[in-house]
Amino acid sequence: MLELRDITLHLEGYHLAANAEFKGRFTALIGPSGAGKSTILSMIAGFLSPSRGQILWDNRPLDGLAPAKRPVSILFQDNNLFPHLTIAANLALALTTKRPTPAQMERINAALAQVGLADMGTRKPAALSGGQQSRAALARVLLQDRPLMMLDEPFSALGPALRAEMLDLVAQLAADAGIAVLMVSHAPEDAKRVADQVALVADGQLFPPQSTDRLFADPPPELRAYLGV
Amino acid sequence: MAQRAFAVTLPFVWALFAAGLVIGPVVAVIMRAGGLGGLGTPEYAALWFTIWQAALSAAVSVVLAIPVARALSRQQFPGRGALIALLGAPFILPVIVAVLGLLAVFGGNGLVNQIGGWLGLPRIDIYGYHGVILAHVFFNLPLATRLILQGWLAIPAERFRLAASLDAPMGRVLERPMLARIAPGAFAVIFVICLTSFAVALTLGGGPKATTVELAIYQAFKFDFDLGKAATLALVQLAMGMAAALALFALSPPAGLGAGLDRVPQRWDGRGRVVRIADFCWIGFAALFLLTPLAMIIVSGLPGLLALSADVWSSALRSLSVALGATALTILLALPLATKLGELAGLLGVAVSGLVLGTGLFLLVQPFVRPAEVALPVTLLVNALMALPFVLRILRPELDAAREDYGRLAATLGITGWALWRIVLLPRLRRPLGFAAGLTAALSMGDLGVIALFADGEHATLPFQLYQLMAAYRIEAAQGAALLLLMMSLGLFWIFDKGGRANA
Numbered sequence: 001m002l003e004l005r006d007i008t009l010h011l012e013g014y015h016l017a018a019n020a021e022f023k024g025r026f027t028a029l030i031g032p033s034g035a036g037k038s039t040i041l042s043m044i045a046g047f048l049s050p051s052r053g054q055i056l057w058d059n060r061p062l063d064g065l066a067p068a069k070r071p072v073s074i075l076f077q078d079n080n081l082f083p084h085l086t087i088a089a090n091l092a093l094a095l096t097t098k099r100p101t102p103a104q105m106e107r108i109n110a111a112l113a114q115v116g117l118a119d120m121g122t123r124k125p126a127a128l129s130g131g132q133q134s135r136a137a138l139a140r141v142l143l144q145d146r147p148l149m150m151l152d153e154p155f156s157a158l159g160p161a162l163r164a165e166m167l168d169l170v171a172q173l174a175a176d177a178g179i180a181v182l183m184v185s186h187a188p189e190d191a192k193r194v195a196d197q198v199a200l201v202a203d204g205q206l207f208p209p210q211s212t213d214r215l216f217a218d219p220p221p222e223l224r225a226y227l228g229v
Numbered sequence: 230m231a232q233r234a235f236a237v238t239l240p241f242v243w244a245l246f247a248a249g250l251v252i253g254p255v256v257a258v259i260m261r262a263g264g265l266g267g268l269g270t271p272e273y274a275a276l277w278f279t280i281w282q283a284a285l286s287a288a289v290s291v292v293l294a295i296p297v298a299r300a301l302s303r304q305q306f307p308g309r310g311a312l313i314a315l316l317g318a319p320f321i322l323p324v325i326v327a328v329l330g331l332l333a334v335f336g337g338n339g340l341v342n343q344i345g346g347w348l349g350l351p352r353i354d355i356y357g358y359h360g361v362i363l364a365h366v367f368f369n370l371p372l373a374t375r376l377i378l379q380g381w382l383a384i385p386a387e388r389f390r391l392a393a394s395l396d397a398p399m400g401r402v403l404e405r406p407m408l409a410r411i412a413p414g415a416f417a418v419i420f421v422i423c424l425t426s427f428a429v430a431l432t433l434g435g436g437p438k439a440t441t442v443e444l445a446i447y448q449a450f451k452f453d454f455d456l457g458k459a460a461t462l463a464l465v466q467l468a469m470g471m472a473a474a475l476a477l478f479a480l481s482p483p484a485g486l487g488a489g490l491d492r493v494p495q496r497w498d499g500r501g502r503v504v505r506i507a508d509f510c511w512i513g514f515a516a517l518f519l520l521t522p523l524a525m526i527i528v529s530g531l532p533g534l535l536a537l538s539a540d541v542w543s544s545a546l547r548s549l550s551v552a553l554g555a556t557a558l559t560i561l562l563a564l565p566l567a568t569k570l571g572e573l574a575g576l577l578g579v580a581v582s583g584l585v586l587g588t589g590l591f592l593l594v595q596p597f598v599r600p601a602e603v604a605l606p607v608t609l610l611v612n613a614l615m616a617l618p619f620v621l622r623i624l625r626p627e628l629d630a631a632r633e634d635y636g637r638l639a640a641t642l643g644i645t646g647w648a649l650w651r652i653v654l655l656p657r658l659r660r661p662l663g664f665a666a667g668l669t670a671a672l673s674m675g676d677l678g679v680i681a682l683f684a685d686g687e688h689a690t691l692p693f694q695l696y697q698l699m700a701a702y703r704i705e706a707a708q709g710a711a712l713l714l715l716m717m718s719l720g721l722f723w724i725f726d727k728g729g730r731a732n733a
Contacts, residue, residue: 047637066640067641068644076637079638097643
C-alpha cells in the first residue's frame with residue numbers, strides 16, 4: 001500500500017501538501033491543470049524529493065531510492081518509447097540493458113501478444129499508430145513487473161473511444177497481474193470509468209482518496225468548483 | 230549514489246583537463262613574455278594592422294552581405310537552396326586553397342588582370358593589405374550573409390502581412406530593426422575570426438604594412454628565433470582575443486520581433502522589375518565572387534593532380550592521420566563536456582588562438598625535444614582544442630534535448646552510466662556527431678597554423694607542403710596539391726556527415 005506521510009513540497013512560487021493512504025486497486029488523481037497531480041507522481045517515482053515528509057510502500061520508506069529501484073513503473077504523457085529502437089528492443093529494456101536471452105525474448109513476445117501487438121516487435125515506434133504505441137508502452141510497463149503502475153495522462157493524445165479502450169485494457173491487465181494503479185487525469189469521466197477510488201488535488205493540497213461513487217454522488221466544495229456544478 | 234557522484238564529477242574533471250590543456254601553454258607564454266618594452270615599432274605596427282584589417286574586413290563583409298541577404302530572402306529561383314548551402318562551404322574550405330583560388334582570379338596572371346589587360350586597365354596587385362582584406366571578405370561575406378538571412382527568416386510571416394497591408398516600407402519597419410539586432414553580432418564574430426587569421430596574412434600579407442601580430446609571432450620564431458619576443462606578442466594576441474571574445478559575448482542578439490504562427494512568409498517587397506534586377510545583380514555578384522575561385526582551383530588543379538610528387542602524397546597521409554586523430558580527440562573531450570560548465574571551459578579556445586597555443590606548447594616542449602619531432606601530435610592537439618567550442622555548440626542542445634525527452638524514462642528503467650550513452654544518448658546524437666566530426670576533420674585537414682611553427686620538410690602536413698610549393702613558385706604542383714587538399718577536406722566532411730545521417 002502507498003502512503004504519503006506529512007509530505008510538503010516547496011518549489012519556487014509553488015507549495016504542495018499531501019497526507020494520504022492509497023488503499024484502492026485503481027486510484028485516480030483528478031484536479032485542475034497546474035494543481036500538482038503530475039508533481040505527486042514525480043515525487044513517488046523519485047524524480048523530485050519532497051521538502052519534508054515520507055513516501056512509504058508497504059510501510060517501507062522510499063527516501064533516497066533511485067527511480068529504477070522503486071516499486072513503481074510509470075507511463076508518461078509522451079516519450080514512452082525510444083524512437084531509434086524497435087518495439088522489442090524497447091520492451092527488452094524493462095528486463096536488461098544487454099542483449100535479451102531467449103527466455104527474456106519469450107516474455108517480451110508474450111507481453112506484446114497480451115496487448116494485441118504480436119508480430120509488431122521488429123517495427124520502430126514511428127511505424128505504429130498512436131494507439132499501438134500506447135499499447136507497446138503498456139506492455140513494457142507490464143514487463144517491469146512492479147506492484148504499482150502510475151499513469152501520467154499517457155492516453156490524453158488519443159481520441160475518446162481509443163482512450164476508453166486503453167483505460168479498460170490497463171484496468172483488466174493490472175487486475176490480472178495484481179498490480180495497483182495510480183492514474184493522473186483531468187477528465188472526471190475517465191475516473192468514473194475505471195477507478196474505484198478518486199483523490200482530488202486542488203489549492204496546493206492532496207485530499208485523501210474516497211470511493212469514486214460516493215465522491216461524485218456528493219462532491220465536496222473543491223470538487224464542485226473543479227466540475228463547475 | 231555512487232553513480233550520481235560519478236555523473237557529476239566526470240564532466241568537472243574533464244572540464245578541468247580541457248581547461249588545463251589550454252591554460253598550461255598560456256601560462257608558459259606568460260612566464261616567458263617580457264614587458265611591452267621589448268616590443269618595437271614593427272610590433273606596434275602589426276598590432277595596429279591586426280585591429281584595423283579585422284575591423285575593415287568585418288565592416289565590408291557585413292555591408293556587402295546586407296543586399297545579398299535581402300535579395301536571397303525575397304527572391305525565389307532554381308538553385309537558391311544550393312547557393313545558400315554553398316554559403317556554408319568557406320567555413321570548411323582550407324584557407325590556403327582559397328588563397329590559391331583568389332590568386333588565380335585576382336593574382337598577377339589571374340583572370341581579372343587578363344580581362345583588365347584586354348580592356349587596357351592598370352594591373353592590380355593582390356599582395357598586401359588589400360589582398361588580406363579581399364581574402365577575409367571572401368571567407369566572411371558568406372558567413373555574414375547567412376547570419377543576416379537567418380535574421381530575415383526569424384521575422385514571423387504575420388509581420389510581413391501587417392507591413393504589406395499597411396503599405397509600410399519593409400526596410401524601415403522590418404529590416405532596420407532586424408539589422409540592429411543581428412549586424413553588431415555578425416560584425417563582432419567576423420572581427421574575432423579576422424584577428425586570428427594567420428594563414429591569410431602568411432600568404433598574402435607580410436612587410437611593414439601588412440603584418441599581423443600572429444605573423445609577427447611566426448617571424449619571431451622563424452627568422453629571429455627570439456622566443457621572448459614571440460611570447461610577448463602571443464600575450465598581446467591573447468589579450469586582444471579575450472577582449473574581443475568578451476565583446477562578442479556582450480553583443481549576443483537580444484530577443485527577436487516576437488512569435489508568429491510559423492507560416493512561410495510571403496514577400497510583397499521583391500516584385501517590381503527594378504527591385505528584381507537589382508536583387509539578381511547582387512545574387513550574381515555573390516555567386517561569382519564565391520564560385521569563380523573555387524572553379525579555378527578545380528580547373529587549374531586537374532593537370533597537376535595527375536603528377537603529384539611522393540612528398541605531397543606522404544604529407545597528405547600525415548594530414549589525414551592528424552585530422553582523424555583530432556576528430557577522435559575532440560569528440561572524446563566534447564561528449565562529457567557538453568554541459569554548461571564544460572561549454573564554458575571549451576569556450577577558452579575562442580579567446581586563445583591556435584598560434585598562441587602553439588607558442589606556449591613550443592616553449593613547453595622545446596627544452597626536452599626537437600619541436601619538429603612533435604609537430605604532428607601538437608598540431609593534432611591544437612586542432613582538437615580549436616574545434617572544441619564549435620563541437621560543443623553543436624552537441625549541447627541535442628544532448629540537452631535527449632536528456633530532457635528520455636532522461637526520466639531511462640531513469641525508471643535503470644539505464645545509467647555507459648549503458649545510458651550506448652542505448653539512449655549516442656543513437657540520439659548520430660546526426661550532430663556526424664556533422665561535428667565532419668567539421669573537425671575538415672578544419673584540421675586544412676589547418677595551416679601551428680604546424681608552421683613546428684614543422685620541417687620531413688613533418689609537413691599537406692597545407693604546409695602546399696605553402697612550401699607556393700613559396701618556391703612551383704605553381705602547377707601547388708595547384709594540384711590544392712585540389713587534392715580541397716577534395717580531402719570536403720570528402721572527410723561529407724563522409725562523416727553522411728555517416729551521421731545514414732538510417733537516422
